[in-house]
Amino acid sequence: MQFTDTLPTPPDDALSHCNQLIHQIKSEIEQQTDGNGISFRRFMEMALYEPALGYYVAGMRKIGASGDFTTAPEISSLFSQCLANQCKEVLQHLDNASILELGAGSGIMAVDILKRLEHLNCLPEFYYILDISPELKQRQKASLQRHIPHLLKKVIWLDQLPKEGFTGVIVGNEVLDAMPIDWFSIKDNQIFNQHVIWKNDYFAIHPVPAKKTLQQQVEQLKIATFPDSASQQVDYSSELNPNLSAWFNSVNQCLQQGVVLLIDYGYSRKEYYLPERTMGTLLCHYQHRCHNEVLIYPGLQDITASVDFTAVAEAASDTGMEVMGFSNQATFLAASGLEALFMQALQDDPQQQYKLAQQVRTLSLPAEMGERFKVIATAKDFSYPLSGFSLGDQRHRL
């Protein structure tokens, strides 16, 4: 991924799609009579999820070489095979257990997990997929049909989380980072909520004094991270996800017994809100370019924020779930059998040596995905240790 300030111009049909969404967002801004426009969270929600137009719900290709970004399961099946090893450990302790994948992207992770579990003779009862994107659902179906037609009967697509009674593993790679966040700023010790207005034919950021709830949420971060906040001179902006608790509540409600395994880029709270990270973590992805112009090309580019894993752990604990492990991706994969899987793949196809070694490097090196990506596991009514965290459990950092 290239960090850049120059982007390729989108083709005409994409621009026309984008203009429709701009028009819709602009109308919503104009309906606000106080002149404060809409919150950035609402802007991000519309940019990513507005029915028929948002980035994740419209028909454009997002993931993979011809899309905007790539992810670990797209880089190497070794990633998903490691996850499958971890899933197996959980499944074999439970009766009639299934897997539920959140945000399954192109479907390749489902393919590789199911293939590996079949090889291990430990297929789940069902493999459920919950994805918000109609385009990606179609891609997932095509991918599963192409690679594992004989296992298609195991796969069920859902439109929402089951209300209750799910037993097994709930897994999600890079799903939390796509949730709309509150973007706040701190100036002269006052907390603002970043809003979006329409000005001189463009969207513009318009800080509005934060309401009580956001103020309290940010103050809590300040207590933890800026004991010396009175002397803090620089303007500071960052993000928080106000919906995490509600989201975890519904996950907890759906889960009767088992483990939730979430992988994403992010930090513990202490690292997330470092005083020197004065511009937060918001990023956009367009055609494998990474930049921070969040207001341009709504509907055409991905907008993401890193994950505060301390907030994830707190949200899970508040529901009564137990946090079973926290680790960086490199350590988790190493503990989940990456080396043995690599050796096996090499033995199966020695010609692939360079390619496989490159994949392992990308997944594991600290400067690539190894350190920036983290894995967290939470559990309900499940107390067996998880091997994925046996080489380095960093819950103390949360």
Ligand SMILES: C[S@@+](CC[C@H](N)C(=O)[O-])C[C@H]1O[C@@H](n2cnc3c(N)ncnc32)[C@H](O)[C@@H]1O
């Ligand atoms: C960054 S992609 C990651 C895809 C895939 N997990 C991977 O690693 O390649 C985010 C995925 O989450 C899905 N998604 C976003 N918000 C969601 C939500 N609220 N519920 C379920 N899926 C969601 C998107 O449609 C997309 O498939």
